[in-house]
Amino acid sequence: MTMLKFSVVLALIGLFFWLFVFGPFYANPSIQLAVFLFIMGWHLVRFSLRETISVLKFCLPFVLSLFVFGLIFHFMRLFGRSDWLQDTLIKCLVFPSSLVFLKVMLATITYLDILNLPISMQKRIGLITMKSAFQKGESMMRRFSWYLGTYSGLQSSGRIRTVLRKYACLIIALYLYLYEEIENSNRLLQNRYQHLYR
Amino acid sequence: MIVPKNSYRLQDRNLNFEVADDFDFNNSSTCYYLRGGNGFGKTSFLEKIVIPALKVANRQYLYIGQDIRTQLYTLRALLSMQGHKISDTDEYELLKIWVHQGQTARTFIMDEFDKYFPDYHFIFDWSRSFIQNYIIVTHQHLQPARTGAEGLEATHVIFELIGFDGQFKNVRVRKESYDNVKV
Numbered sequence: 157m158t159m160l161k162f163s164v165v166l167a168l169i170g171l172f173f174w175l176f177v178f179g180p181f182y183a184n185p186s187i188q189l190a191v192f193l194f195i196m197g198w199h200l201v202r203f204s205l206r207e208t209i210s211v212l213k214f215c216l217p218f219v220l221s222l223f224v225f226g227l228i229f230h231f232m233r234l235f236g237r238s239d240w241l242q243d244t245l246i247k248c249l250v251f252p253s254s255l256v257f258l259k260v261m262l263a264t265i266t267y268l269d270i271l272n273l274p275i276s277m278q279k280r281i282g283l284i285t286m287k288s289a290f291q292k293g294e295s296m297m298r299r300f301s302w303y304l305g306t307y308s309g310l311q312s313s314g315r316i317r318t319v320l321r322k323y324a325c326l327i328i329a330l331y332l333y334l335y336e337e338i339e340n341s342n343r344l345l346q347n348r349y350q351h352l353y354r
Numbered sequence: 355m356i357v358p359k360n361s362y363r364l365q366d367r368n369l370n371f372e373v374a375d376d377f378d379f380n381n382s383s384t385c386y387y388l389r390g391g392n393g394f395g396k397t398s399f400l401e402k403i404v405i406p407a408l409k410v411a412n413r414q415y416l417y418i419g420q421d422i423r424t425q426l427y428t429l430r431a432l433l434s435m436q437g438h439k440i441s442d443t444d445e446y447e448l449l450k451i452w453v454h455q456g457q458t459a460r461t462f463i464m465d466e467f468d469k470y471f472p473d474y475h476f477i478f479d480w481s482r483s484f485i486q487n488y489i490i491v492t493h494q495h496l497q498p499a500r501t502g503a504e505g506l507e508a509t510h511v512i513f514e515l516i517g518f519d520g521q522f523k524n525v526r527v528r529k530e531s532y533d534n535v536k537v
Contacts, residue, residue: 296424303428306405306417309455310432321435328431336427 158272165261172257177250185242188249195253195260202260210298211259215252217323222247262287277349285342289334300329356380356407364402368521369395371403374528377511379408379461384487385506390513394525396491397465399513404489408461415461416453416481420491422470446476453480460484465491 173179181187200208226244234240270283304310304322312318357377363370377386388396397420408415419425422445429448433440438451462485467474472494488506510530517524 299421299424300428303419303425307432308414308458309436325428325431325435328434329427332430333427
């Protein structure tokens, strides 16, 4: 049963990426907009408004930088292309859609599912560690963001500059957290397994 | 005036505060000790009322939260962005660099910092030259001499539960004279 669930989840992820990220519907802005709205609605129902806003806020700096570069390439007519703007707008929808879709799909896999997988305990520990770290990472991100908002050292003359600096710090903090958390959780699980699973 | 005597409702934290006294955090050389039971909203009071008020008043502050382990990730990120080499730096050194570069701050807030550093006089050593007042959440006994806060006027603030309707806690926040503070 667990294998079936895993297969369905992986197949759906594959299908999504084949259809909307690399495949036939990629270049259609109306479909991409519809997919974006559907996935955000799904996320809203599955999680909460607060978490949906949080995930959108996380995507915002990446989407903004994509948009700015797309705009520059468009006006430069880079490589002689005149469709930079349309392509950029599509990418600005595809990026959050695919990220949120992945999140919603992977959230359906529980710790019990991982334990039931016919793989070695070492691999299970690896998967459990990853799931736990990323799951906690989302709530940590909100807290990191809050703390960063209290640092006057991040303020600079322009608002955009301040926001970008804050996001850069947020990403570094999240990276440091994930690195450390994965290492610690893994060590803890290995220890528990070694001494208790007999 | 930063936090006037008033009622404050924090919907998302299920808390109602009855602030019985005015709190003027512009006063120089004051150390506010915030005390009260767990769940009475001391951290929420800081994060949802005091800090937003400081921001509105454009008064610079330094804040060390209760979950310092979480905050340290952001401090590492901030300081590394500013060019500090922090790979082998311990918590104490990180805090020292951060406090030293926060010299425009006039208020220092510490939320149960003594949980991690019971003897935190070093904070006063680093910051006393530029910080005018301190807001300290603590469950510890009063030991101003050991904390290095002896040159500051101590104002004790008590959080007491005055009602609970099953959903919202009603908490009175008031100043208390030193003699009445239970230690």
